[in-house]
Amino acid sequence: MTILSEKTPSPAVMGVINATPDSFSDGGRFIDPDNALSQARAMVEAGVDWVDVGGESTRPGAKPVPLQEELDRVCPVIEAIHRELDVPISLDTSAPEVMREGARLGISMINDVRSLEREGAVAAARDTGLAVCIMHRQGEPETMQDRPEYSNVLEEVLGYLDRRAAELQAAGIPGDRLLYDPGFGFGKTLEHNLVLLENLEAIVARGWPVLAGMSRKSMIGGVTGRPVEERMPGSVAAATMAMMKGAAIVRVHDVKETVDAARMVRAAREQGSLRE
Numbered sequence: 001m002t003i004l005s006e007k008t009p010s011p012a013v014m015g016v017i018n019a020t021p022d023s024f025s026d027g028g029r030f031i032d033p034d035n036a037l038s039q040a041r042a043m044v045e046a047g048v049d050w051v052d053v054g055g056e057s058t059r060p061g062a063k064p065v066p067l068q069e070e071l072d073r074v075c076p077v078i079e080a081i082h083r084e085l086d087v088p089i090s091l092d093t094s095a096p097e098v099m100r101e102g103a104r105l106g107i108s109m110i111n112d113v114r115s116l117e118r119e120g121a122v123a124a125a126r127d128t129g130l131a132v133c134i135m136h137r138q139g140e141p142e143t144m145q146d147r148p149e150y151s152n153v154l155e156e157v158l159g160y161l162d163r164r165a166a167e168l169q170a171a172g173i174p175g176d177r178l179l180y181d182p183g184f185g186f187g188k189t190l191e192h193n194l195v196l197l198e199n200l201e202a203i204v205a206r207g208w209p210v211l212a213g214m215s216r217k218s219m220i221g222g223v224t225g226r227p228v229e230e231r232m233p234g235s236v237a238a239a240t241m242a243m244m245k246g247a248a249i250v251r252v253h254d255v256k257e258t259v260d261a262a263r264m265v266r267a268a269r270e271q272g273s274l275r276e
């Protein structure tokens with residue numbers, strides 16, 4: 001996995017860039033790329049290792065975004081960040097055309113919460129030569145949180161990721177381009193999410209770099225009782241747990257705080273390894 005080893009430390013911090021219009025802005029068609037660029041600049045100044053740009057909200061109940069609208073949202077943002085900042089960009093999309101355009105514009109990773117299941121996505125990902133994060137989810141954003149059920153959530157998540165990784169390698173995507181992601185909050189109850197967090201080492205043990213995204217999600221709220229705007233401490237704690245358990249990347253909103261946590265984890269790990 002060259003992109004992970006060459007350009008970014010492990011564990012690395014990935015900052016979420018909102019290229020989906022907030023409901024208060026211009027009625028939802030376009031994003032102000034300057035706003036996204038200034039978000040990204042602040043994150044780079046705070047020490048972020050990746051930025052994750054997405055044009056389609058994948059929250060529970062979210063409706064699909066037309067292709068042209070997704071392109072109109074993410075392309076100007078990717079262009080601006082790639083031109084102005086020296087930070088690897090991951091593109092949060094399930095659309096093959098958006099993957100191809102993103103690769104042309106300089107992204108370094110495809111972050112597809114649907115694990116390349118859309119028609120043409122495997123070919124697009126393969127042709128771009130980029131790293132690909134595959135993620136477990138149960139159901140679709142519209143309904144996935146209605147009644148998530150598993151006989152054994154850890155085994156089922158691992159089974160899905162292992163099968164998908166094998167399928168993608170058989171389709172010509174080299175294994176060293178893949179990342180595993182358990183998909184916190186994507187068709188899971190609070191209990192399911194906590195089992196996956198507590199047992200993250202078992203996912204890390206599969207050998208692929210693991211990406212964990214728990215920042216501000218309902219699992220943090222479920223444990224702490226905090227509303228979404230007060231979930232930074234819980235999110236940093238969850239990211240720190242994931243990093244200590246071997247996650248290679250944590251996807252977060254609170255970059256400055258999580259960068260400090262990552263630095264603590266890296267420092268102790270380096271010092272500890274000196275003693276051996």
Ligand SMILES: Cn1c(SCC(=O)Nc2ccccc2)nc2c(=O)[nH]c(N)nc21
Nearest residue numbers: 058092111133135181183184213216217
């Ligand atoms: C794009 N994307 C998302 S969006 C959901 C989200 O952040 N909700 C949310 C954000 C803020 C507050 C409450 C919920 N989550 C993941 C993830 O866990 N892994 C990977 N790889 N990509 C991801």
